[in-house]
Amino acid sequence: MIEFKHLRTLQALRTTGSLAAAAAQLHQTQSALSHQFSDLEQRLGFRLFVRKSQPLRFTPQGEILLQLAEQVLPQIQQALQACHEPHQTTLRIAIECHSCIQWLTPALNNFRQSWPQVVMDFKSGVTFDPQPALQQGELDIVLTSDILPRSGLFYSPMFDFEVRLVLAPDHPLAQADKISPEDLANEVLMIYPVQRQRLDIWRHFLQPAGVSPALKSVDNTLLLIQMVSAGMGVAALPHWVVESFENQGLVVTKTPGEGLWSRLYAAVRDGEQRQPVLDAFIRSARQHACEHLPRVRDASLSGALLPQSQT
Numbered sequence: 001m002i003e004f005k006h007l008r009t010l011q012a013l014r015t016t017g018s019l020a021a022a023a024a025q026l027h028q029t030q031s032a033l034s035h036q037f038s039d040l041e042q043r044l045g046f047r048l049f050v051r052k053s054q055p056l057r058f059t060p061q062g063e064i065l066l067q068l069a070e071q072v073l074p075q076i077q078q079a080l081q082a083c084h085e086p087h088q089t090t091l092r093i094a095i096e097c098h099s100c101i102q103w104l105t106p107a108l109n110n111f112r113q114s115w116p117q118v119v120m121d122f123k124s125g126v127t128f129d130p131q132p133a134l135q136q137g138e139l140d141i142v143l144t145s146d147i148l149p150r151s152g153l154f155y156s157p158m159f160d161f162e163v164r165l166v167l168a169p170d171h172p173l174a175q176a177d178k179i180s181p182e183d184l185a186n187e188v189l190m191i192y193p194v195q196r197q198r199l200d201i202w203r204h205f206l207q208p209a210g211v212s213p214a215l216k217s218v219d220n221t222l223l224l225i226q227m228v229s230a231g232m233g234v235a236a237l238p239h240w241v242v243e244s245f246e247n248q249g250l251v252v253t254k255t256p257g258e259g260l261w262s263r264l265y266a267a268v269r270d271g272e273q274r275q276p277v278l279d280a281f282i283r284s285a286r287q288h289a290c291e292h293l294p295r296v297r298d299a300s301l302s303g304a305l306l307p308q309s310q311t
Contacts, residue, residue: 004076006040007069009033013049014066017056091277094123094130096144097264098192099221099241104143107288111281118277134267141278142267143285146198154273155265157299158286163200163260164253166228166235166242173234174252181209181257188233190224193217200262201236225251236260239295263299 012022023033041047048062058066095104108120123130123139130142135152147155165184167174173183184206196202196215206212216233218224221241228235229250236256245251266282273279290298 007073010066011069090119090121092121092140094139094142096130099238100143103289103293107285110288111284144265144267145262152270153267154270155267156282158264158266159289159299160261160263160297162239162295163236163262164239164242165256166237167252168229168231169252179254179256181206181211184213185211187213189213189215190218190228190233190235191215193219205256205260240293243294
C-alpha cells in the first residue's frame with residue numbers, strides 16, 4: 001500500500017515545508033502531488049499532514065510514516081548503489097576438450113583484465129565428466145563439443161575448428177595426396193581417454209566407412225605427439241594443437257578425406273545464458289580464439305544458439 005514514491009514525497013514535504021516546494025523538488029505539479037496525497041490518505045484511512053498549516057505540520061500518523069521514510073530510503077539507496085558496483089564472484093569452468101587448455105589459459109588472462117572482480121575456478125581431469133556437474137549446479141560453464149539432448153543445458157556456439165590427421169614425418173601416408181578411411185584400417189589411432197563415439201574422426205570419418213582401427217588412449221597431449229612422432233601410431237587433433245609441432249618438423253598433418261571440422265560450444269544451464277559474467281566470458285573467449293587460433297571460424301555467425309531443454 002505504501003510505495004517507494006510515497007516515502008520520497010513525505011521526505012520532500014518535510015525538507016521543503018510546503019506542498020508547492022515539494023512538488024518543485026520532485027519535478028511534479030502541485031495539483032498532481034496534492035492528488036497523490038489525497039488518494040493515499042483515502043486508502044490509508046487517515047490524514048498525513050494538516051493542510052494550510054504554517055509551518056506545515058504532520059499528523060501523528062504522518063510522523064510515523066516519515067520516520068519510516070527516513071529509515072528505509074537510505075537503505076534503499078545503498079542497496080541500489082551496491083547493485084551497480086562490481087562484486088567479486090566465482091566463475092567455475094571445466095572443459096571436455098582436452099586440448100583446449102592450450103588456448104584457454106591466455107583467454108582466461110584476457111578476460112581477467114576486463115573483469116578483475118571475477119575469481120576463476122578451473123576444473124579438469126580425464127575422469128571428470130563436467131556436463132552432469134553443470135546440471136547439478138557444481139559448475140557454471142563447460143566447454144564441449146558434445147550436445148546432450150534433453151539436458152536442461154544451453155549451448156552457445158564458440159567456434160568451428162579444423163581437425164587434422166597427425167603422422168610421423170616418415171609415415172607412408174605422409175606423402176599421400178589424399179587420406180581415405182581405408183588408409184587407417186591397419187593403423188593404431190592415438191586418442192584421448194574418451195568414448196570413441198565422442199571422437200569426430202570416428203563419428204564422421206571412420207564409422208561411416210565401416211573402418212575400425214586399433215585405439216590407444218593417451219591422456220597427455222605432449223606425450224601423444226611424441227608417440228606419433230616416434231611412429232607408434234597416428235592421431236586426429238585440432239589444427240591449433242599440432243601447428244607448432246609441425247613447424248618444428250616433428251609431425252606431418254593431412255586433411256582426412258574432404259576435410260573434417262568440429263564445433264566447440266560453451267554450455268550453461270538453460271535460463272542463465274544472459275547473466276552478465278557468463279555472457280561476457282563466452283564473448284571474450286570466442287573473440288580471443290578466433291583472433292589467435294589458426295584455422296577456426298566464428299560459430300556464432302553461422303546459426304542460432306542451441307537450447308537443449310526440450311530437444
